[in-house]
Amino acid sequence: MDTLRLDLSVPLRAFSLDLTLEAGAGTLALAGPSGAGKTTLLRALAGLVRPARGRIAVGEDVWFDAARGIDLPPERRSVGFVFQDYALFPHLTVEENVAYAARAGAAALLERFGIADLARARPGELSGGERQRVALARALAREPRLLLLDEPMAALDAHTRAHVRGELRALLRDLGLPTLLVTHDFEDAAALAPRVAVLVRGRLVQEGRPEELVAAPADAFVAALTGGNLVPGVACPSAGGLTEVTLESGSGVYSTDAGTGRVGVAIACWDVTVAREAPPDSALNHLRAPIASLAPLGNRVRVRVGPLTAEVTAASAERLALTEGESVVASFKATATRLVPLS
Amino acid sequence: MPSRAFGIALWIALASAVLFLTLPVLALFLRVPPDELVAQLASERAREAIRVSLTTSLVAHALILGFGTPAAYLLATKRFRGRAFVVSLLELPLVLPPAVAGIGLLAAFGRSGLLGEELGALGLSIPFTQLAVVLAVCFVASPFYVRAAIAAFEAIDPRLLDASRTLGADRGRTFRRVALPLAAGGLGAGSTLAFARGLGEFGATIMFAGSLPGRTQTAPLAIYDSLDQDFDVALALGALFVVFSILILLAAKLIPLWTRSASISPFPFARSRST
Amino acid sequence: MIRACAIAVVVAAAVLIAGCGDSDDGPLEVFAASSLRDVAPKVDRAPRYTFAGSDELAAQIRDGAPADVFLSASGTPVQELRAAGLVEAPFVFASNRLVVVVPAANPAGLNAFAELARPGLKLVLGGEGVPIGDYAREALAAAGLEAALENVVSLEQDVKGVLGKVALGEADAGIVYATDVRAAADDVRELAIPDEVQPDVRYYAAVVSAGDVERAAEFVRRLAREEGAGALRAAAFLPVPNRAE
Secondary structure, eight states: OOOEEEEEEEEOSSSEEEEEEEEOSEEEEEEOOTTSSHHHHHHHHHTSSOOSEEEEEETTEEEEETTTTEEOOGGGSOEEEEOTTOOOOTTSOHHHHHTTTOSTTHHHHHHHTTOGGGTTOOGGGSOHHHHHHHHHHHHHTTOOSEEEEESTTTTSOHHHHHHHHHHHHHHHHHHOOEEEEEESOHHHHHHHOSEEEEEETTEEEEEEOHHHHHHSOSSHHHHHHHTOEEEEEEEEEOGGGOEEEEETTSOEEEESSOOOEEEEEEEOGGGOEEESSOOSSSOOEEEEEEEEEEEEETTEEEEEETTEEEEEEHHHHHHHTOOTTOEEEEEEOGGGOEEEEOO | OHHHHHHHHHHHHHHHHHHHHHHHHHHHHHHSOHHHHHHHHTSHHHHHHHHHHHHHHHHHHHHHHHHHHHHHHHHHHOOOTTHHHHHHHHHHHHHSOHHHHHHHHHHHHSTTSTTHHHHHHTTOOOTTSHHHHHHHHHHHHHHHHHHHHHHHHHTSOHHHHHHHHHTTOOHHHHIIIIIHHHHHHHHHHHHHHHHHHHHTOOHHHHHHTOOOTTTTOOHHHHHHHHHHHOHHHHHHHHHHHHHHHHHHHHHHHHHHHHHHHHTTSSSTTOOOOOO | OHHHHHHHHHHHHHHHHHHSSOOTTSOOEEEEEGGGTTTHHHHOSSSEEEEEOHHHHHHHHHTTOOOSEEEESSHHHHHHHHHTTOBOOOEEEEBOOEEEEEETTOTTOOOSGGGGGSTTOOEEEEOTTOHHHHHHHHHHHHTTOGGGGGGEEEEESSHHHHHHHHHTTOSSEEEEEGGGGGGGTTTEEEEEOOGGGOOOOOEEEEEBTTSOHHHHHHHHHHHHSHHHHHHHHHTTOBOOOSSOO
């Protein structure tokens, strides 16, 4: 499989999209707030937008090279693009849509995606999930060397989304193509791809496994995106090589990370435990506060205790009979924290 | 109650308007018995006029579609500097009085016009020919089509065109397989209106092409000419125009409906299945 | 709201009433042949003139147009109206000569009336029923130049249309009244048409029966008197030919 190598700069309205990236076989999710330039990046890769500067190559083929004046039009790039609303041709049937790029493999693709019985239907008659499958089949009919997905879940309702996530992840993995998907929803990114990169205001801020991004966000932006805990405070070195961070509430927490001045303490939700009393264990940090809210999430519950959000199993929440307003202790280890500098 | 009186006043206004607009049309048909109308249409004058009108209008229309469609596509899909200005230029004939258009055409293509010498060198003399009629019709009717075509192409979701390109279709194929079919309704409606306008053209034609029965005398010119001499021929041609105009109006209304439903289901006017 | 509607209706009605019916206090409505466009106001500046081809004006009068006086460039339109009882007895008040006009640059290099039959020429005449057109065809026939009719590229609705096409340089030649040449003196040159083939041009004046007969009659009398005749002469119109009628 080919490796995608890109290095480009595209001026946008308020800032410039500037990044360098390498992606081999497998899915890379690009997460970031709206307007960060994610869609522009995909369009630039597809040849729909011309970067001001840079180079795009897939394997040995150079698709764009500003310095050498190379700019292949989209039809000459071996790219498969799944648009945000799927952009299915309304005047063609499902079959004709899929066969648009290549008549030969259409039937097989319809089978593979389980939409063979919809062959004669028009896009207007399909459900969201069905349309996504048609869009994927259509893009793959071209046997592209690079697959691009723009907010693949955005056009689906919450119920379908949960259902489709697993399928899509498996499909992308089986395809094994270099795949770039963009989304503003970190959960989707984490569910669909083994690696996630965060794009903020046109810059790549952090790249890694989803858990890494949650547990050790590089900055406040990433922390905000991943939805992990980021508690602000003032840090100064303490005994035993630890750093003590004084929170706004006055409490102090310890971290094995180094830091000074204004910092945010990042802790993954699943690293925070909840109990009635501070448990006699190795965890250094205990914060007593009333439960501000309880949010069930399938088989888990998100418990907001003071400035922290903890994630416990629904079973545990029931066992402890947690109720709102109740005073509890949130505990976490110093080793589970990361310190993120705040300006 | 004032509200009630207002309602009545609205209905009176509508009735007056409908009467006023339909009476002349009705009167046309009532003045001469239908068999007499048909007989007049068979007269040489009428037949010649209809022939000239149809020939020149069809040729002009082919030119309008042939040049206007790609031009409209470019204007609809590409943003370039001065685009708004170009669009305004193309709409200019809409606001120009037809006689002025005729003089303009003479000033450009006449013997002593801007291109007069060059055309003469090529052996082309345009005024007083059917080509002049074609050009006059093109000039006054094309804005109707181009405006509608631009709107029809602009209404297409640009992502559909992008999708086509990412699926390996170049710009030409994208135009043929995606843009044209999706714009067909608007193009059809604009086309019928432009055709009707061209068929009824008078002022520019009489200025640029003159009026000679059998060669440049189109139906509107023939109507005007026969008003004093052969009123019945004028009536017959007028009635024919009315029938034709009604057909044009119907076509302009029905074509967009038909093509829109065709994009949802293969059968026109069929309901679309919902999930 | 009702009041506004009522007022609107009353105003509309008033305008309509004022529009139709005899306008005793309005200006005289004179329908005149196009060739009289420049001279008519010199005879009498007061009336409101409408100029067009005589046949077209006759048709409008037949359809009830509010004319008081009809000045026609030939007998036929007037006779038809007379036969229909729409005008009083007409009388001839002037005559005219026909001339050939060519553009100032004379692109076809024409020098004589007889050359109008030269093949390939672009000739413009008045249409059928338009006096200048009928007169021109009479003159061509009298001169044995029927072949010239093959050269006709356009039949105009009035003499101004003929003159216009020649003045613009698009036609090679046209046949108009001698009096019209003055108006376009800079743009055209004239070629004489021999006396032997000149048609009997007669301008008729008629009072429209349904109009303001008294004032119309007075206008028509002024045409015949010295002031009217003088203005016509000054504009190169010819006096009434000494023949019956």
